[in-house]
Amino acid sequence: MSATTPVIELDMISKRFGGLVVLKDISMSVGPGEIVGLIGPNGAGKSTLFNVITALYAPEQGEVRFKGRRLTGTRPHNICRLGIARTFQLVRTFLSLTARENVLVGAVYGRGSRGGNVNAIADEALAMVGLTQQQHIVTEHMTLSARRLLEIARALACQPSLLLLDEPMAGLNESEIERMVEVIKRARGERGLSILWVEHKVDAIMKICDRVVVIDHGEKISDGTPAETVSNTKVIEAYLGEPIA
Amino acid sequence: MRERITVYLGGVVVLGLAMVPFVPGAPDSYLFYFLFLFFLHTAIAQSWNLVAGFTGQISLGQHAFFGLGAYTTALIWQRQLFGESYGYYFDPLVLILSGLVAGIFALMVGFPLLAKLRGDYFALGTLGFGEIIRVAFVKGGQFTGGPFGIIMPSSVYETLRPHYWVGLALAGGLTYMIHRIRRSHFGLALISVRDDELAASSHGIDILKYKLIAFALGAVFTGIAGSLYGHYLFHVSPDGFLNLNWTLYPILMAVIGGSGTVLGPVVGAFAMTAVFTLASVSYPEIHPIFSGAVIILVMLFMPNGIMRLAKR
Numbered sequence A: 001m002s003a004t005t006p007v008i009e010l011d012m013i014s015k016r017f018g019g020l021v022v023l024k025d026i027s028m029s030v031g032p033g034e035i036v037g038l039i040g041p042n043g044a045g046k047s048t049l050f051n052v053i054t055a056l057y058a059p060e061q062g063e064v065r066f067k068g069r070r071l072t073g074t075r076p077h078n079i080c081r082l083g084i085a086r087t088f089q090l091v092r093t094f095l096s097l098t099a100r101e102n103v104l105v106g107a108v109y110g111r112g113s114r115g116g117n118v119n120a121i122a123d124e125a126l127a128m129v130g131l132t133q134q135q136h137i138v139t140e141h142m143t144l145s146a147r148r149l150l151e152i153a154r155a156l157a158c159q160p161s162l163l164l165l166d167e168p169m170a171g172l173n174e175s176e177i178e179r180m181v182e183v184i185k186r187a188r189g190e191r192g193l194s195i196l197w198v199e200h201k202v203d204a205i206m207k208i209c210d211r212v213v214v215i216d217h218g219e220k221i222s223d224g225t226p227a228e229t230v231s232n233t234k235v236i237e238a239y240l241g242e243p244i245a
Numbered sequence B: 001m002r003e004r005i006t007v008y009l010g011g012v013v014v015l016g017l018a019m020v021p022f023v024p025g026a027p028d029s030y031l032f033y034f035l036f037l038f039f040l041h042t043a044i045a046q047s048w049n050l051v052a053g054f055t056g057q058i059s060l061g062q063h064a065f066f067g068l069g070a071y072t073t074a075l076i077w078q079r080q081l082f083g084e085s086y087g088y089y090f091d092p093l094v095l096i097l098s099g100l101v102a103g104i105f106a107l108m109v110g111f112p113l114l115a116k117l118r119g120d121y122f123a124l125g126t127l128g129f130g131e132i133i134r135v136a137f138v139k140g141g142q143f144t145g146g147p148f149g150i151i152m153p154s155s156v157y158e159t160l161r162p163h164y165w166v167g168l169a170l171a172g173g174l175t176y177m178i179h180r181i182r183r184s185h186f187g188l189a190l191i192s193v194r195d196d197e198l199a200a201s202s203h204g205i206d207i208l209k210y211k212l213i214a215f216a217l218g219a220v221f222t223g224i225a226g227s228l229y230g231h232y233l234f235h236v237s238p239d240g241f242l243n244l245n246w247t248l249y250p251i252l253m254a255v256i257g258g259s260g261t262v263l264g265p266v267v268g269a270f271a272m273t274a275v276f277t278l279a280s281v282s283y284p285e286i287h288p289i290f291s292g293a294v295i296i297l298v299m300l301f302m303p304n305g306i307m308r309l310a311k312r
């Protein structure tokens, strides 16, 4: 693997649900240590793209490569063990487990052959998102924002090289959003992970991301730096002329 | 801390119960028989609890495993598989083999069912499996003894003591095992599968593998319980063993006590064994009505089971 091999590479991915084409010939990549924003209107296909990467859906066409290795046919749990961890748009924590137990699931089962002490890894992941104090609370009793942070901690405990975040800020208030931004920055800064980040809070994306990919109706319409993205006419059209930054 | 005290107390209670057969006259009392039934019920309720309460897979085919365990014992014994002079009565090997046969069936049928079916459909699939097994044994001709079943030589019976001890060991051991599982990494995998399959698989858990292990473990212990009950009746038949009651009882007991908890099924088994016994002894004419009324009342007032109520 050369220094320039992308961590994740999508090559002409298409995904249909019955007659509905949700993704059409999508090619894109995320490089080592890069943080890439993925934006697009509702129903554009962003979450579907995540589900294709994590093998929850099989694409009709195209292939996904992780560190140069084809992922076709890999089962979801092995995707995680290889080093791709994710969060969900509609939070999916294990509600009857405590925060710590949630993170332990990632630390115990999600790391594949990456070594290390399970408890230390869980401690570190909880500390990274600032949930150490709440670690013994049963998740059912936690707030939405705490659960979103917990999902990130659980994903980090898998010690991934690629982190997929699906709208981690949805439903959070201003101060919670600030905290989330700090957590994402820290995750990248301290771990050097690559991040692919879906978000409707476009200003946050523009501030933090190295690169932004825009999809609309399942097609990629833009791929470039935040500055290039905001001046792209296709992007402006997709957002119906709304000022996006 | 509180948990350690509970385990310690549990150990003391089991030890105390293990001494009961030494009390003069005890093995002949009705209470002794009641305790034996309680242990048997605890074992099957805990088995279901492991599969449904902890792993979230509602099995309606437990009676098949109960029957398979009993029939394995009966067939080994009747055909004298280990020779004529072998002691089959309460032979540990026979008991374990009975559990294993049930477990192997669980793996064979569980693999396609768990891989393809989810939720209600899995439940119906297991129900179908139970029915197939029942019909297969009814129609099994000479081999299974047909609708009449298989008789074992009851002349070996002396007292209920061995049944009592084996039942206690099974119920106590299984409950302790579930306690340990609840605190283990294995338990984390089971509970995460129950709470959210998609999230579990996205965090490295091979969900099919853990569902299968839980289903097979539940079948093994249910099979041993079936064998134990066969040792008591000396007559293994479709009506007695492949009866849907052996699926409904454990569900009832686990749910009423609190499924997904460690002690719930024990409490539920005790409560329901008491209700059934009381009803059949005191009000034999209205037994099902009485039991049914109690069940409805418990579900109305303790929707999460007795153990969950105690926690609040």
Ligand SMILES: Nc1ncnc2c1ncn2[C@@H]1O[C@H](COP(=O)(O)OP(=O)(O)OP(=O)(O)O)[C@@H](O)[C@H]1O
Residues within 6 Å of the ligand: A017, A020, A022, A040, A041, A042, A043, A044, A045, A046, A047, A048, A049, A089
């Ligand atoms: N399992 C599915 N079956 C059928 N259609 C689906 C399925 N999943 C998604 N879709 C459809 O695919 C399209 C894209 O959905 P997707 O969730 O990927 O969009 P999104 O970009 O994440 O949108 P949002 O910003 O609202 O989260 C939508 O029209 C959706 O209805």
Ligand SMILES: [Mg+2]
Residues within 6 Å of the ligand: A046, A047, A048, A089
């Ligand atoms: Mg989405």
